[in-house]
Amino acid sequence: MAGLNSIALYGYPVSNYFNAVRGLLLEKGLEGDYISTSAKSDLDITNKNPMGKIPFIKTTEGFLSETLPIFEYIETTYPTPRLAPDAAYERALVRQLMNICQVYLEDPLRRLYPGVFMGEQNSSSVIAASKVTIDRAIGALEKMVQFSPYLLGSEITHADVFAFYIFDIGERVFRHTYNKSLLETLGGAADWHRTMVSRNSTQIVLADFEAAFSVYLNSKNAAWIEPKTNGWMYA
Numbered sequence: 001m002a003g004l005n006s007i008a009l010y011g012y013p014v015s016n017y018f019n020a021v022r023g024l025l026l027e028k029g030l031e032g033d034y035i036s037t038s039a040k041s042d043l044d045i046t047n048k049n050p051m052g053k054i055p056f057i058k059t060t061e062g063f064l065s066e067t068l069p070i071f072e073y074i075e076t077t078y079p080t081p082r083l084a085p086d087a088a089y090e091r092a093l094v095r096q097l098m099n100i101c102q103v104y105l106e107d108p109l110r111r112l113y114p115g116v117f118m119g120e121q122n123s124s125s126v127i128a129a130s131k132v133t134i135d136r137a138i139g140a141l142e143k144m145v146q147f148s149p150y151l152l153g154s155e156i157t158h159a160d161v162f163a164f165y166i167f168d169i170g171e172r173v174f175r176h177t178y179n180k181s182l183l184e185t186l187g188g189a190a191d192w193h194r195t196m197v198s199r200n201s202t203q204i205v206l207a208d209f210e211a212a213f214s215v216y217l218n219s220k221n222a223a224w225i226e227p228k229t230n231g232w233m234y235a
């Protein structure tokens with residue numbers, strides 16, 4: 001990777017987690033090639049990421065997986081420009097938001113992927129259970145986010161980069177399953193999403209996502225059909 005001799009990124013651009021790490025690297029000015037890898041449980045990958053998931057990175061000291069610790073590692077290794085506050089409490093607030101997004105928003109949305117993106121059916125119990133957790137997460141986020149214009153203030157942080165890729169794919173899942181907009185459900189999120197889309201890093205990541213996602217949806221005979229209209233997410 002250009003300017004990124006000590007970190008190599010593994011994964012593929014359909015993954016919101018992979019895209020979040022790539023987005024952070026780009027925000028740090030660390031664009032370069034990545035090593036295209038799909039998630040598997042074979043030895044070839046589990047000796048690099050014990051869970052066999054993507055993304056993972058290779059550092060000068062060894063492999064590292066799980067997106068939140070990868071964010072932390074990148075921030076410590078490449079502190080400029082800063083995307084996480086120095087002060088312990090403020091930094092922990094950023095992490096708190098990311099954790100809530102990962103556990104209570106991303107995870108229940110992901111449980112719906114089979115019926116939306118993978119040519120399978122979601123059971124009514126999964127649809128109902130996911131909605132309960134997503135609603136609770138949105139209620140929590142309403143209490144936490146500022147949208148001024150970023151989630152936690154005037155400066156972009158890890159929370160924006162991480163949450164953006166959850167909301168971006170989550171909008172598709174939520175619309176398809178519940179027939180309403182996730183971005184509209186969290187008031188102010190549509191403007192924040194627009195702000196994030198306008199960033200150079202996001203444009204690069206989304207260009208690769210859209211190309212790879214279209215191939216993925218076709219290969220899975222997905223129920224979700226990607227709208228062709230520009231700005232459909234805000235309609």
Ligand SMILES: N[C@@H](CCC(=O)N[C@@H](CS)C(=O)NCC(=O)O)C(=O)O
Pocket residue numbers: 014015016017018039040052053054055065066067068
């Ligand atoms: N907790 C992990 C989640 C990563 C994850 O779920 N990656 C997906 C792709 S978006 C994956 O590898 N799925 C395949 C699998 O679960 O086996 C992280 O923070 O990186």
